Amino acid sequence: MKGKKTTIHEIAKELNTTASTVSRALNNNPRISEETKKKVFAMAEKLGYEPNTMAASLRKGRSQIIGIIVPYADRIFFSSVIRGIEEEVKKSGYNVIICQSYEKIDNEIDDVNALLSAQVAGIIISLSRETSTYDHLKKVIQKNKTLVLFDRTTDALNTSCVAIDDYQGAYSSVSHLIENGYKKIAFFSGNKKVSIFRERFRGYLAALKDHNLPVVDDYIIEVPSDVEQGKLVTEKLMSLPVKPDAIFSSSDFSALGATKWLLQNNYRIPEDIGIVGFGNDPFTQYLEPTISSVDQKGKEMGKTAAQVFLEQVEGRNSIHRKVLLSPELIIRESSTKRSINKMVI
Template sequence: MKKGKATIHDIAEKLNITASTVSRALNDHPRISEATKKQVLKMAKQLNYQPNNIASALRSGKSKLIGVVVPTANRNFFSSVVRGIEDIANNFGYKVIISQSYEDYKKEIDTVEALLNARVDGIIASIGKNTEKFDHFKKVLDKGIPLVLFDRTTNELEVSEVVIDDYLGAYQVTEHLIKQGCKRIVHFTSPKKINIYRDRLRGYEDALKDHKIPFDPKLIEESNMQLEDGRKSMENIINKGIALDAVFSSSDYAVMGAMQVLKEKGFKIPEQVMLAGFGNEPFTSFTDPPITTVDQKSIPMGRITAETFFELLNGEKNNNIPQKTVLKPELIIRKSTQKNNLFNQNITIP
């Protein structure tokens, strides 16, 4: 017998009991005595027994696994959401399989397929920026497997979702910039198949409209919202000679790129150009000056997403009736949007 390849039959043979008794002991069956359970667990440890989750799932119909698909796990927002999901999942005795799509449509499809093959009991996902077709998620629904989306969602799927009020967050940022005297506010956005970017653009537009400031399409820059994209977008605006007095980016990373370019070109922040992002990534509080941003309530979002998932899994909610939970964002005002250093500390607007 190779190390790590022990089966319940090996344990049964060593203890001179049946394989079914070993299986029940490992699953804490009430009919098995505590003494037998202790013997089985001790022998399982000695033999380096590893349970076959897929085989167990086939027998019981439950794998106790949740597949979580995120665009990338190295962002504070997504890692914090996963932490919130795990907090709830662990309470239910579930483990989380985390998969990254890297914003790649094909990888997202393959990831969902792999999770289905692993017999997960359900999937929680945030859609990649480059995803424009959703057949892979429809396949999950067609199989009757619970699917919950968070943050990045789409109107093309009738599923339960947990989001923040992206429209409100963007409106608050834009209105704050206007009240600081800004009238030429550049907006960085991304492909509009993803709801969050469409809603943030709408919040930006409505704030301008409500304050009688004309919308100028030349101030809109669309990209994948990475740091390098923010640099390119900022260079495009400057090279075209477009007048601006602020940048509101739907991504903290892209606004960081804009800050780099503005500093390289000799612009003073916030005296000449104010900067605001979205996401409250940790680095935004350490830049010079610190960047105004919107907090997305990542850990509460993860917990509520997991709670929604288990309500579907346990039949407390009808999987065919989508449930949408909208969390309220918080605007965190920092020095990147405070002229003349009027404030010496962060201001949070709930």
């Protein structure tokens, strides 16, 4: 019948053997001889047999599938992490299912439930901006599935986490601006309910304190990771009686918005105002001027998260690990003054 799937019983009938023998051969059971395995695989290919991986997953209680949940798969950072994860887990015979929360907790909960229903081996997740309760993730742990958080993490769960040192990335960025002669540094913060943005804010404050510079509340603004929002906020900043002479942004996209507005309004970068972003998105190196930014090491983070996951799912390490990767500030034209010393008349 057209569209009918070949079963192991049909393979067994063609080879005059039992379905259990065929099943063991297809699963590379050591009790089955190599000669029999070759015959079974050859007949399976001839008949167009496709294994029912979902049924096998239900029998085993888990599969060779890993669920990945990210806020957006089309952001360069998250796509780099996904690539790192996938390259690493494929070496161990795993495949991935990718879900997007679109920064919504309801979507994240639905994604977790769908992946658990699919009997995944576990989940690697970066939390949505709205996530502040964790019952859906506690359920993953309760079902004895491996759970690894990356980038956006929480201390509320007893599980492994992989992130970069956001505090150090921010501290290095602001210190770099100060060392290049900037003294009035504005901060584009993300949502401080999210762990990474809290840490970047801490780093910003610490750098100002350590260099004996004041914290100016008007210079601290929560800005979504968005070019147009970056423009709007920069316009407000530059209308202040005392204008900032530098901007450290928690996002390359809002830094891009700031850059575009400043250039359109005849500000010189970096002479009049310096800019440092966060993420090291590819566009930062192709703008004029090029934009300094903190490299989040997405692919390395993905590979590390995958390694931590595999250690736990395969029983090689039952201890939960907290891995902090070292950030790297990529210094470009936007934050290095071409002429720091100016004559004041």
